[in-house]
Structure formats: C-alpha cells, structure tokens
Amino acid sequence: xxxxxxxxxxxxxxxxxxxxxxxxxxxxxxxxxxxxxxxxxxxxxxxxxxxxxxxxxxxxxxxxxxxxxxxxxxxxxxxxxxxxxxxxxxxxxxxxxxxxxxxxxxxxxxxxxxxxxxxxxxxxxxxxxxxxxxxxxxxxxxxxxxxxxxxxxxxxxxxxxxxxxxxxxxxxxxxxxxxxxxxxxxxxxxxxxxxxxxxxxxxxxxxxxxxxxxxxxxxxxxxxxxxxxxxxxxxxxxxxxxxxxxxxxxxxxxxxxxxxxxxxxxxxxxxxxxxxxxxxxxxxxxxxxxxxxxxxxxxxxxxxxxxxxxxxxxxxxxxxxxxxxxxxxxxxxx
Amino acid sequence: xxxxxxxxxxxxxxxxxxxxxxxxxxxxxxxxxxxxxxxxxxxxxxxxxxxxxxxxxxxxxxxxxxxxxxxxxxxxxxxxxxxxxxxxxxxxxxxxxxxxxxxxxxxxxxxxxxxxxxxxxxxxxxxxxxxxxxxxxxxxxxxxxxxxxxxxxxxxxxxxxxxxxxxxxxxxxxxxxxxxxxxxxxxxxxxxxxxxxxxxxxxxxxxxxxxxxxxxxxxxxxxxxxxxxxxxxxxxxxxxxxxxxxxxxxxxxxxxxxxxxxxxxxxxxxxxxxxxxxxxxxxxxxxxxxx
Numbered sequence: 001x002x003x004x005x006x007x008x009x010x011x012x013x014x015x016x017x018x019x020x021x022x023x024x025x026x027x028x029x030x031x032x033x034x035x036x037x038x039x040x041x042x043x044x045x046x047x048x049x050x051x052x053x054x055x056x057x058x059x060x061x062x063x064x065x066x067x068x069x070x071x072x073x074x075x076x077x078x079x080x081x082x083x084x085x086x087x088x089x090x091x092x093x094x095x096x097x098x099x100x101x102x103x104x105x106x107x108x109x110x111x112x113x114x115x116x117x118x119x120x121x122x123x124x125x126x127x128x129x130x131x132x133x134x135x136x137x138x139x140x141x142x143x144x145x146x147x148x149x150x151x152x153x154x155x156x157x158x159x160x161x162x163x164x165x166x167x168x169x170x171x172x173x174x175x176x177x178x179x180x181x182x183x184x185x186x187x188x189x190x191x192x193x194x195x196x197x198x199x200x201x202x203x204x205x206x207x208x209x210x211x212x213x214x215x216x217x218x219x220x221x222x223x224x225x226x227x228x229x230x231x232x233x234x235x236x237x238x239x240x241x242x243x244x245x246x247x248x249x250x251x252x253x254x255x256x257x258x259x260x261x262x263x264x265x266x267x268x269x270x271x272x273x274x275x276x277x278x279x280x281x282x283x284x285x286x287x288x289x290x291x292x293x294x295x296x297x298x299x300x301x302x303x304x305x306x307x308x309x310x311x312x313x314x315x316x317x318x319x320x321x322x323x324x325x326x327x328x329x330x331x332x333x334x
Numbered sequence: 335x336x337x338x339x340x341x342x343x344x345x346x347x348x349x350x351x352x353x354x355x356x357x358x359x360x361x362x363x364x365x366x367x368x369x370x371x372x373x374x375x376x377x378x379x380x381x382x383x384x385x386x387x388x389x390x391x392x393x394x395x396x397x398x399x400x401x402x403x404x405x406x407x408x409x410x411x412x413x414x415x416x417x418x419x420x421x422x423x424x425x426x427x428x429x430x431x432x433x434x435x436x437x438x439x440x441x442x443x444x445x446x447x448x449x450x451x452x453x454x455x456x457x458x459x460x461x462x463x464x465x466x467x468x469x470x471x472x473x474x475x476x477x478x479x480x481x482x483x484x485x486x487x488x489x490x491x492x493x494x495x496x497x498x499x500x501x502x503x504x505x506x507x508x509x510x511x512x513x514x515x516x517x518x519x520x521x522x523x524x525x526x527x528x529x530x531x532x533x534x535x536x537x538x539x540x541x542x543x544x545x546x547x548x549x550x551x552x553x554x555x556x557x558x559x560x561x562x563x564x565x566x567x568x569x570x571x572x573x574x575x576x577x578x579x580x581x582x583x584x585x586x587x588x589x590x591x592x593x594x595x596x597x598x599x600x601x602x603x604x605x606x607x608x609x610x611x612x613x614x615x616x617x618x619x620x621x622x623x624x625x
Contacts (some may be wrong), residue, residue, distance in 0.1 A: 001486045003466055003484070003485075003486060004485060004486070005485065006468065006529065006531050006532070007484040008532075034529070034532070036527075037527050037528060038509055038524070038527050038530060041488070041528075041529060042508050042509060045507065045508065054485075054529075056532050058532065074345050075613065082521075105576070105597070106512065106525045106596055106597020106598075107522060107578070107579075107582065107594050107597055108509070108512060108515055108522050108575070108597045109509055109522050109597065111518075111521045111522060111523050111525065112524065112527065112528070235613070241596075242592070242593050242596035243596040243597060248390045250404055252465075326550075
C-alpha cells in the first residue's frame with residue numbers, strides 16, 4: 001500500500017474543500033473520501049488505488065434514514081448497508097432494496113459498507129485488480145485484457161471495445177428499479193440526479209464511472225414513495241449460495257390491477273457495465289397480463305442488445321430466465 | 335568467533351526453513367482461494383490441506399540457542415530455560431517468529447549484535463516517534479491503548495503487532511475469509527479492511543475480550559462441546575461472528591445460520607459442527623426465555 005495522509009472531516013464543507021484539490025474524482029484520484037473502506041482499502045492494498053490523502057467522512061451527519069413528507073425515504077450517504085437492509089420502512093415499502101442488500105457480501109462487510117460507498121463500488125474484473133495486466137479502466141490506453149481473456153463474470157450489456165467490466169453492486173440494481181435520486185454537494189452547491197444518470201457507460205473512457213467531479217460529496221439518496229399496490233423483489237443467481245457476486249440478477253417493482261400489469265420497473269445486475277435499467281422490458285410488461293409468455297417477451301426485450309464475450313454467452317439466457325422468474329415470483333404473490 | 339559464525343549459520347538455516355514454510359503457506363493459500371472460487375472438487379482441497387511441513391520445532395530450538403548464546407547469558411540448559419520462561423519471556427510461535435526475523439536480518443548482515451535480546455524485547459506499543467506515524471488511541475476490550483502507527487496500519491495489524499492481541503487472525507487480508515472478525519461497537523467487522531486510525535473512540539472487542547479460560551462465553555463452550563474446529567485458525571473469527579449472530583436478525587433454521595456465517599471461511603470444513611454449536615446456544619437461549 002502506498003503511504004497517504006489521513007484526515008478527518010468534521011463537517012461537509014471540510015470534506016468538499018479537501019476533495020476539490022484533487023485533479024479527478026475518478027480512477028487515479030489523489031484524494032479519496034473513506035467511510036466503510038471495504039472496497040477502497042482492498043484496492044489500496046492491491047495498489048489499484050493509490051490516493052495520497054484520505055478524508056474520513058464517517059463523522060459527517062449523513063447517517064440517518066428519514067421518512068420524507070411525500071412518503072418517500074431519505075437515506076444518508078454513510079448509513080451502513082446492514083442498517084438500511086433491516087430498516088422497518090425499507091423492509092415494508094422497498095423490499096427489493098432490503099433483499100438486494102442482504103444478498104450482497106457478508107454480515108461483516110454489510111456492517112461496514114455504506115450507501116454512497118456501495119453506489120461507487122468498483123468492478124470485480126480480475127484485470128482491473130491486477131496491476132501487472134493491461135486495463136483501460138485502471139490505466140487508460142493500456143488495453144483490455146478481459147476481452148481476450150477471462151471474462152466469464154463480465155458484462156454483456158453496455159460494453160465497449162475498451163471495457164467490458166460489470167458493475168458488481170446489488171444495491172444499485174434495486175435502486176435503479178426504485179428510481180432513486182442521488183444528492184450531491186460540491187464546490188458549486190447542491191445538485192441531484194436520477195441514479196440512471198449517475199453511472200456512466202464505459203465508452204472510450206472507462207476510467208470515468210460516475211458524474212462525480214473533484215470535491216463532490218454524495219450526501220444522501222432519496223427514494224420516491226412506493227407506487228400504490230406495487231410489489232417488489234430481488235432475485236440473484238450466482239455460483240455459490242452466499243457471499244458471491246451475481247452472474248445475473250433482477251430487481252422488479254410491479255403493480256398488478258385487474259389482472260393487468262399497470263406499472264413495471266425492471267433493472268438487471270451482473271450483466272451490465274452499470275446498473276441496468278430496462279425500459280424495453282418495462283414497455284413489454286405494461287398493460288399486459290401477468291403470464292409467463294409476457295415475462296419471456298419482456299426478458300427477451302431486456303437482453304436484445306446483449307453482446308456476449310467468449311466465455312459469458314450463457315449469461316444472455318441466464319439473465320432472461322432470471323428476469324422472467326423474478327416477474328413470475330413477484331406477480332404470484334400479488 | 336568460531337562459535338558466533340556457527341550460530342549465524344544455524345540462524346540462517348532457521349530463517350531459510352521458516353521462510354520457505356511461510357512462502358509455501360502463502361502459495362497454498364492462493365491456490366486454495368482460486369480453487370474455492372472455481373468450485374473445485376474436495377480432493378483438491380484435501381491435497382492442499384495436508385501440506386508437508388518442515389520441522390518447525392527443531393528450528394525453534396536452534397533459534398533460542400542462537401539468541402541465548404550470543405547474549406553471554408547461556409543458562410545451563412538453554413532449551414529448558416527458553417521454554418520455562420524463567421529468565422526469558424515464554425517462547426510462543428509468535429515471539430519466536432519475531433525474534434527469528436531479527437536473527438535473520440543480523441545473520442545476513444554479519445556478526446550478531448550484542449544487543450539482540452534487548453531489541454527483541456522492545457514493546458512496539460512504545461514505539462518511537464517515527465516519520466509518517468500518527469498517535470492513535472484505541473479502546474479494546476475495555477482497555478485504553480495509546481500507540482503511534484503508520485496511517486496504513488489496519489485495525490487487524492494494530493491489534494496483532496502493536497497491542498499483541500493475536501487472537502484475531504490474518505487469513506486473506508482482503509475481507510473474504512473472516513479470520514480477522516472483531517466487534518466494533520457491538521457489530522462484527524473485518525478488521526483487515528479497517529484503518530485503525532479511523533476507529534478511535536469506538537468500543538472494540540476481540541476474542542480476548544469475549545471469554546477467559548474458566549469463564550468461557552457460551553459460544554466458546556459450545557464450540558468445544560461440538561468440536562467445531564480442526565486446525566483452529568479460523569476459530570476466533572468464527573466465534574466473534576457467532577457471538578454477534580446471537581443478537582442479529584436470524585431465522586431459526588440451520589440455513590439461516592449458514593447464510594449469516596458465510597463471511598467466515600473454514601478451510602478444514604468444520605462447518606457442520608460450527609452450525610451445530612451455534613444452534614445449541616440459540617436453542618438454550620430460547621428455552622431459557624421460555625422458562
């Protein structure tokens with residue numbers, strides 16, 4: 001691990017001022033905010049991340065989960081994943097989020113990991129983790145070893161010729177289906193955006209993963225009020241039953257009324273370079289009956305643009321079945 | 335001089351043996367992680383789990399003799415003396431390795447320094463004000479510790495290397511195996527991913543704070559009763575997780591326990607007995623409540 005200076009921010013302004021001195025908030029950032037550290041310390045040990053300064057933000061007042069006047073929920077940036085997963089309102093109104101969080105990592109890691117940290121979770125692509133290998137995300141312009149290498153676990157949606165790394169987060173997938181809003185405070189004030197606009201596709205700049213600029217601090221995430229009569233579910237398929245990343249996962253939020261699907265929100269995990277919301281699948285579902293044929297049509301639509309690599313062709317079918325099964329389960333109980 | 339050079343060569347041999355063993359262990363660890371990831375067969379695990387170990391006990395004797403002889407304090411029976419702990423600190427595998435490290439350095443540099451014994455006895459908690467260190471105050475098992483550490487020091491390394499609380503173990507060092515599990519404010523965490531300097535003011539509990547011989551925690555008693563370990567390396571982490579699990583939302587079934595214990599890997603495969611031990615304590619607690 002490279003040496004660094006550790007400082008502690010006692011108010012958001014301090015953190016923002018400290019972070020603003022970096023030249024980037026993306027890969028290669030000289031200054032990093034640290035909270036749970038589950039991802040960052042891991043990467044620092046591998047010398048994938050080599051910040052010169054760490055700013056401890058765990059003492060900032062972003063540790064609350066609060067009901068909003070409109071019926072939605074506000075989740076602080078440093079709320080621990082386990083606190084969020086077991087929060088009674090989350091379990092009741094946003095089951096998909098609770099299930100996604102509890103399907104990720106281990107209890108120890110969930111006790112450490114935070115909301116904002118999970119939003120910024122880096123890929124598990126082995127070439128990103130291995131500094132001896134080329135990786136455009138870690139070292140822009142060095143090439144992508146995964147395209148011609150081991151890519152079984154990597155993305156089939158949103159890839160580019162420069163990067164096929166999958167976004168590993170489960171929480172992000174649930175938040176995409178819940179249409180979460182990310183709130184950011186930076187040197188120019190506050191701004192917010194839908195989670196769909198927060199993560200970037202790799203394109204020719206895979207080292208840029210989010211819209212964050214130097215000094216930008218995620219303060220909280222808000223969820224809209226649950227759609228009336230909706231049910232939600234997270235289904236995760238993986239090599240092991242527990243403590244393993246998704247090969248394919250589906251977050252679904254569906255409202256069924258009078259035998260018809262009146263509203264559907266669908267997002268896929270494990271298959272996309274970012275949390276993969278699928279408006280195509282949602283369009284196929286809306287107004288249709290909740291039948292296996294409709295679910296399969298929606299699943300086919302979600303994976304229509306899939307580009308499998310040499311080892312992950314199975315993910316196309318797996319993701320389709322995952323989504324169709326998730327839809328079956330969530331409407332069964334409706 | 336002849337004696338010194340022969341001691342140095344013995345010490346070099348000791349270093350070589352120890353080093354090759356540690357390297358072997360490291361490489362086996364890597365291989366194990368790889369085969370775990372790819373769901374290899376049990377045979378693979380078995381082969382990895384029964385390595386041929388160099389005779390480490392013989393090395394201990396050589397090393398102690400080297401240390402003792404050089405200080406000019408040779409007891410009549412250096413071996414017995416080293417192990418009795420009457421004049422020198424009791425030799426554990428850990429103190430042996432740290433002393434061995436010094437012997438190795440000095441042996442390769444030339445004649446063994448005469449202050450060897452004193453150096454090995456320096457309490458690292460009282461480490462000097464080195465460059466790039468920060469003062470840190472930690473509360474561990476109800477006791478306050480003031481140390482100066484490199485900011486890179488993980489909580490695990492701080493516990494083991496600075497506070498000499500070596501119950502928490504280093505397995506993967508990447509938050510994957512759970513051997514380093516400790517409680518921070520009552521919640522279990524992977525101490526290998528915690529930067530120690532960030533945990534000032536927190537209440538840290540390690541296995542040393544959970545139970546003592548003669549007054550074990552019910553989970554520790556259950557681990558003994560159910561034979562919930564083989565080599566024991568993961569056990570402290572398993573126990574720390576199991577103790578925390580008792581107060582976490584967990585369903586009644588074995589499958590629920592397995593799910594919440596999935597952050598603790600046991601290379602020996604004592605999982606069934608670990609689950610049985612935990613379930614026995616939960617069962618007793620339920621009966622106690624019902625009564």
